[in-house]
Amino acid sequence: MLPNKPPLPSADKRWKLVNATMRRNGYAGQALIETLHSVQDAFGFLDETSLRFVAESLDLPPSKVFGVATFYHLFALKPKGRHACVVCTGTACYIKGAGGLVEGIEERFGVHPGETTPDDRLSVLTARCVGACGLAPAVVLDGDVLGRQTVEELANRLSGLE
Amino acid sequence: MHVEDMIERAEAIRAERAGIKHEVRVCMAASCQSSGAAAVLDALSQHCSGAGTCQVKSVGCMGLCSAGPLVAVAETAEDAPEPVLYRDVKPADAADILASIGGQPVTRRHCPTDQPFFARQRKIVLANSGIIDPDSFSGYVAVGGYVALVQALTEMTPAEVLNEVTASGLRGRGGGGYPTGLKWSTVAKMPRGQKFVICNADEGDPGAFMDRAVLESDPHRILEGMAIAAYAIGADKGYVYVRAEYPLAVERIQTAIRKARRAGFLGHHIAETEFSFDIEIRLGAGAFVCGEETALMASIEGQRGQPRPRPPYPAQAGLWGYPTLINNVETFANIAPILREGGAWFASIGTDKSKGTKVFALAGTIRNTGLIEVPMGTTLRDIIEVIGGGIPGGKAFKAVQTGGPSGGCLPADKLDIPVDYDSLRDLGTIMGSGGMIVMDEDSSMVDVARYFMEFCMTESCGKCVPCRAGTLQMHELLDRIAKAQGTRRDLALLEDLCDVVQATSLCGLGQTAPNPVLSTLRYFRNEYEERLMAAEA
Numbered sequence: 202m203l204p205n206k207p208p209l210p211s212a213d214k215r216w217k218l219v220n221a222t223m224r225r226n227g228y229a230g231q232a233l234i235e236t237l238h239s240v241q242d243a244f245g246f247l248d249e250t251s252l253r254f255v256a257e258s259l260d261l262p263p264s265k266v267f268g269v270a271t272f273y274h275l276f277a278l279k280p281k282g283r284h285a286c287v288v289c290t291g292t293a294c295y296i297k298g299a300g301g302l303v304e305g306i307e308e309r310f311g312v313h314p315g316e317t318t319p320d321d322r323l324s325v326l327t328a329r330c331v332g333a334c335g336l337a338p339a340v341v342l343d344g345d346v347l348g349r350q351t352v353e354e355l356a357n358r359l360s361g362l363e
Numbered sequence: 364m365h366v367e368d369m370i371e372r373a374e375a376i377r378a379e380r381a382g383i384k385h386e387v388r389v390c391m392a393a394s395c396q397s398s399g400a401a402a403v404l405d406a407l408s409q410h411c412s413g414a415g416t417c418q419v420k421s422v423g424c425m426g427l428c429s430a431g432p433l434v435a436v437a438e439t440a441e442d443a444p445e446p447v448l449y450r451d452v453k454p455a456d457a458a459d460i461l462a463s464i465g466g467q468p469v470t471r472r473h474c475p476t477d478q479p480f481f482a483r484q485r486k487i488v489l490a491n492s493g494i495i496d497p498d499s500f501s502g503y504v505a506v507g508g509y510v511a512l513v514q515a516l517t518e519m520t521p522a523e524v525l526n527e528v529t530a531s532g533l534r535g536r537g538g539g540g541y542p543t544g545l546k547w548s549t550v551a552k553m554p555r556g557q558k559f560v561i562c563n564a565d566e567g568d569p570g571a572f573m574d575r576a577v578l579e580s581d582p583h584r585i586l587e588g589m590a591i592a593a594y595a596i597g598a599d600k601g602y603v604y605v606r607a608e609y610p611l612a613v614e615r616i617q618t619a620i621r622k623a624r625r626a627g628f629l630g631h632h633i634a635e636t637e638f639s640f641d642i643e644i645r646l647g648a649g650a651f652v653c654g655e656e657t658a659l660m661a662s663i664e665g666q667r668g669q670p671r672p673r674p675p676y677p678a679q680a681g682l683w684g685y686p687t688l689i690n691n692v693e694t695f696a697n698i699a700p701i702l703r704e705g706g707a708w709f710a711s712i713g714t715d716k717s718k719g720t721k722v723f724a725l726a727g728t729i730r731n732t733g734l735i736e737v738p739m740g741t742t743l744r745d746i747i748e749v750i751g752g753g754i755p756g757g758k759a760f761k762a763v764q765t766g767g768p769s770g771g772c773l774p775a776d777k778l779d780i781p782v783d784y785d786s787l788r789d790l791g792t793i794m795g796s797g798g799m800i801v802m803d804e805d806s807s808m809v810d811v812a813r814y815f816m817e818f819c820m821t822e823s824c825g826k827c828v829p830c831r832a833g834t835l836q837m838h839e840l841l842d843r844i845a846k847a848q849g850t851r852r853d854l855a856l857l858e859d860l861c862d863v864v865q866a867t868s869l870c871g872l873g874q875t876a877p878n879p880v881l882s883t884l885r886y887f888r889n890e891y892e893e894r895l896m897a898a899e900a
Contacts, residue, residue: 233665272667273648291569292800293726330569334726335394335428346397
């Protein structure tokens with residue numbers, strides 16, 4: 202640890218991963234986005250503690266770190282549920298009924314895109330094209346791409362999640 | 364190192380594999396993986412063990428994504444016939460497919476390759492796609508990889524490389540169609556010193572997946588193209604800016620960089636010459652505007668991805684203020700073949716002003732969805748009806764959308780135009796990066812225009828007022844019209860706003876955001892009228 206760098210926020214080992222990313226980039230401000238990626242990979246989302254820690258470590262104003270974190274859609278400032286269902290709303294999926302999938306989920310589970318069910322079981326998100334246009338409409342459930350989804354099929358699968 | 368050394372090396376690799384008579388190629392690109400290709404690969408590998416003359420390998424995209432998982436059985440002999448292709452393969456088919464080698468194909472999964480989808484293509488960019496293992500360095504060398512780089516470094520001056528690229532007539536494949544040779548020359552002319560090469564792999568257009576397929580199927584080709592560009596312009600550092608939404612592409616390009624470095628084709632003294640060049644990956648974080656070159660550079664610098672006015676162009680003052688060359692994935696993918704075969708060869712393909720081939724991602728309501736590569740100048744009708752197989756379910760064709768949110772929709776009576784940069788622009792759309800979405804009679808063009816406007820509204824970075832406020836207002840007007848609550852005044856206002864936003868926005872996102880509206884108004888005005896009349900009634 203360099204003398205002018207802040208201490209890790211807690212004993213959680215994941216901070217070491219974040220720190221390693223910053224060290225590899227020489228604590229340069231230009232590594233901000235890389236660092237935020239590594240925070241999100243480690244913790245699942247960016248909270249105030251992590252944003253402040255990154256700001257101090259990279260010697261950037263907190264406003265700038267917050268500005269970058271909120272600019273990019275991929276960075277989440279709230280924790281996600283245990284499962285994440287990303288509905289692709291790219292053009293091909295749109296033509297083949299992605300809108301119906303989003304509505305179907307809203308109806309069945311009461312969550313809009315960007316929200317999580319009250320029991321923290323399921324977060325619903327939308328994506329601008331995951332590039333699986335041949336399988337439209339596509340859904341990414343916990344990292345797995347599911348192709349040619351119907352509302353019925355998807356709702357059943359989501360209901361079956363732990 | 365000389366070109367001959369590379370050719371010898373390729374021959375040696377091929378000789379080592381001479382014992383293998385048949386290759387069973389399993390597409391392990393993202394789309395087929397989503398359809399279960401990994402299980403198929405496992406099953407084939409298990410059944411294949413022991414048979415010394417047959418090798419199961421994972422390859423990149425074979426194009427017909429809608430029929431995945433795809434498996435091809437190929438003979439490795441020089442004059443071998445076309446590989447036998449299988450579609451919708453299940454793990455349970457593995458034994459039968461392997462047993463059929465040398466005999467009759469397994470009919471229940473057989474996918475004939477003499478159909479127009481395959482026969483009408485001409486592959487330059489995708490030449491290795493679906494044939495080589497993307498994670499294998501020697502696999503790329505075996506098909507002539509890195510010969511062009513060694514040739515450039517040892518037999519050509521940077522000026523000769525520039526001449527060859529200029530002579531090819533290659534134009535930027537990211538959508539703008541700016542002559543690549545001219546762009547390279549501008550950066551090359553800047554005084555010596557720090558310069559950068561950037562590969563724009565932030566493929567943000569919804570419905571476009573060409574770049575992803577190239578990165579996943581043939582990543583070394585991109586690195587080779589970038590290194591040749593760096594030599595031509597005098598750069599020693601490059602970045603691949605790739606979307607974080609493409610984890611597999613990121614992984615493959617990362618592996619390729621590592622292996623190229625180890626083999627001495629990236630890093631210091633490439634191919635034992637004085638030339639040094641290294642490449643780093645930068646991940647996007649889900650911002651469409653970062654496909655715009657100045658926004659992309661801001662993002663690499665760790666800033667919010669907001670564009671800035673041009674000039675100065677990146678060629679003059681780019682990344683951290685240094686001269687920077689930015690090209691798209693497909694542009695770089697064309698470089699090695701151009702050097703190997705010569706600029707004149709490339710210029711002989713395509714039309715007068717648009718040379719070479721173009722990769723298109725066919726999607727929407729079309730029978731064959733997937734990736735195709737055709738010479739520039741192929742007609743839309745050939746692409747959609749012949750290669751794409753037309754509209755399924757007996758429905759009528761209504762429109763084809765090219766160019767994503769910056770492009771437009773063309774109706775049936777424009778299907779006979781040749782696809783090139785200029786004809787598409789004249790008709791109010793653009794080539795774009797190559798997404799082609801086909802829509803049938805069930806799609807409402809007002810809804811499509813609203814969909815794209817919603818996209819631009821959410822993706823507007825907020826820096827300039829015309830785009831930030833204009834897209835919002837246009838979306839609201841479109842929403843009213845689509846819901847049959849609009850008035851004639853709304854439509855007039857919408858048309859006015861289109862002009863203003865187009866003329867006064869800072870970057871390409873805002874300047875082209877009105878295109879989907881303008882093109883649907885031009886060709887499908889009756890649908891807007893119908894909604895207005897519904898509102899009046």
